[in-house]
Amino acid sequence: MAPEPPRRLIDAFQKHKLALFIGSGLSLGADVAGNFPTWRQLSERLLDVCETRGLKEPDWIQSKRNIFQGRMSLEETLHELGTLRTALARYYRAALRDIFRPRNASPGAAHRAVKALAVPAVLTTNYDQLLEIADPLPGRQPYTWQHADEALDDLRNGYKVLLKVHGSAEYHESIVMSAVEYIAARSHPPYHAVLSYLLQDNTFLFAGYGMNDPHDLDLVLKANADAFRASAQEHFALLLNPSPADVDRYFNNYHVKVIPYSQHQDVKDFLEALARPPAHGVATTHMPPAPRTGAAAPQQSRSRPSGGLRISVIVKVAAWLPWARFDAGDVELAHEVKIGDHAILSIRAPEEAQIAIRRRAPGAGQAVPVQLAAARRTGSNLALEFQMPGPPGEHVFELWEIIDGSEQLADRTTCTARIR
Incomplete structure (x- = not known):
């Protein structure tokens, strides 16, 4: 049975202050068509292209397969993926297209539940186009990390956006997969400024995302948690059968509360429950219109002891x-x-x-x-x-x-x- 959405998430959704962050887990659902790879399978598929195209000697390809099948640190993995990109050269774009833009691609029920929520901002690390297929233009405008400032401008003007923080397969120059590409994204000030703003201005729900990206997203999450400390925005993550250590790590490092679930169907059910109207007798909170004067939202006059307010x-x-x-x-x-x-x-x-x-x-x-x-x-x-x-x-x-x-x-x- 799917967990119940916490009141804090429901309030954020009703106030249009909920943002969704979608990871690769949603692309691997049993009801998703397209044969999308896991992170480990991705290296195998890229090596298959090298082999089919005769780009490298068989011994080189086998040695790389052995490397990827062993235990590697994240830094080593990113380095090796960079060597594959170099080896693929002009075939890299076609490889991304074939892997992440298959003709039979079809989103699953969880993707459709994301569309039904209709939150202003959806972010994803996924290279595929499943979210775009589920919620196409003019419903939601996609942007890559290279155009994060344009995405924020759309959000501020009432448009729904999809921000692809690791790029999108149809724009191979936007893909963040190797160490060099991570450095390029990390060195892009508007991208990180927009991420920081969204993380503090919204309540995030992470779904299908493992929170194990220290070169990029985790860095921003931890920086926000450290900078704002007790006042940091609280976020939530749906996690499959988390360990107590995972629960502690998410909250202590990122100010993210874990919502455990036990089967993949629960993600779709949880998102659908979040989208349902509140039960009878539960009031929906509406934000007052933003004032256009020098003061914040109008309040009744009140008295306070001398000495002023310590803010x-x-x-x-x-x-x-x-x-x-x-x-x-x-x-x-x-x-x-x-x-x-x-x-x-x-x-x-x-x-x-x-x-x-x-x-x-x-x-x-x-x-x-x-x-x-x-x-x-x-x-x-x-x-x-x-x-x-x-x-x-x-x-x-x-x-x-x-x-x-x-x-x-x-x-x-x-x-x-x-x-x-």
């Missing part, structure tokens, strides 16, 4: 423009950004708090209100979005709490951005 600043970051990052505390207070760049200031504050941003321009004696483009709240996390104003120079941004109609400067809530 724990999590991070200040222009999430999809990595060069516009500026952090709280003693770490990296000043970064160069451009006039007109978008910034997101994420803070942690009580749900009843009203927050405004003020800015002190270079040489100005008084801070003035900042016009917000949007304000989004998830529990105690509040994301305030605005455009970087002029003139060029060093600007100081302050967080103010609105109490009884007047603004009071909160403790330890100033940061600096150098605008050019």
Whole structure:
């Protein structure tokens, strides 16, 4: 029997703050057509192409088969896959097409359940096109990691996107499979900035993904968990018969709670249960519309003892423009950004708090209100979005709490951005 979706996931889904991360497990379902390979089978299939095309001597091919059949570290595996790509040369694109774009490819019930959820963002490490077949254009626009910034722009404008974080077989130059390709993806600032933003702005559900990708996704997950600590966004992972050690590792390293299941059918059933309307008597929570003024969502006036509100600043970051990052505390207070760049200031504050941003321009004696483009709240996390104003120079941004109609400067809530 499939596990029941936790309340936190249901709330995220109802608030349109649920993102799905789909791994290779869904492509290996018994009801999926296309004969897609496991990671170990992939090397065998690529070597078969080398052999059929006569690209290498039989002894070389057999030695590589022996290597892949033995125990290897991830680094060794990536290196050997790189040698196969080099050996395939101009046949590499055709090999990817034949393996990951077979003519008989057909998604399974779990892929159709992903479509039925209709969440704004679906991410996948899979090279195949099963998710695109299940949810084709114009329903969901696919992007590779190389165009992650465009995917985020679509999301912010209300479109559903599929972000293929390890590339897609029809664009062989986007594939992330070897050590060199991992380095290229890891060195692509917009891609990692978008991943970090999505992981902190949404609740993720991982399905069919083993969380064993330390060169890329695990690095981002752990960086977010370390940076935000107790305030990090909580995520969930469906895992087949996990060990207690796996459960502890997921939560301690990545702030991901494991949802155990016992058979592959459970994944489809779990996703379908998540998509069902709430039972009678269970209220659906709706997010209020984002305000367009300098304050966060309107609240009733209230009184608070003198001394102001101590707000724990999590991070200040222009999430999809990595060069516009500026952090709280003693770490990296000043970064160069451009006039007109978008910034997101994420803070942690009580749900009843009203927050405004003020800015002190270079040489100005008084801070003035900042016009917000949007304000989004998830529990105690509040994301305030605005455009970087002029003139060029060093600007100081302050967080103010609105109490009884007047603004009071909160403790330890100033940061600096150098605008050019």
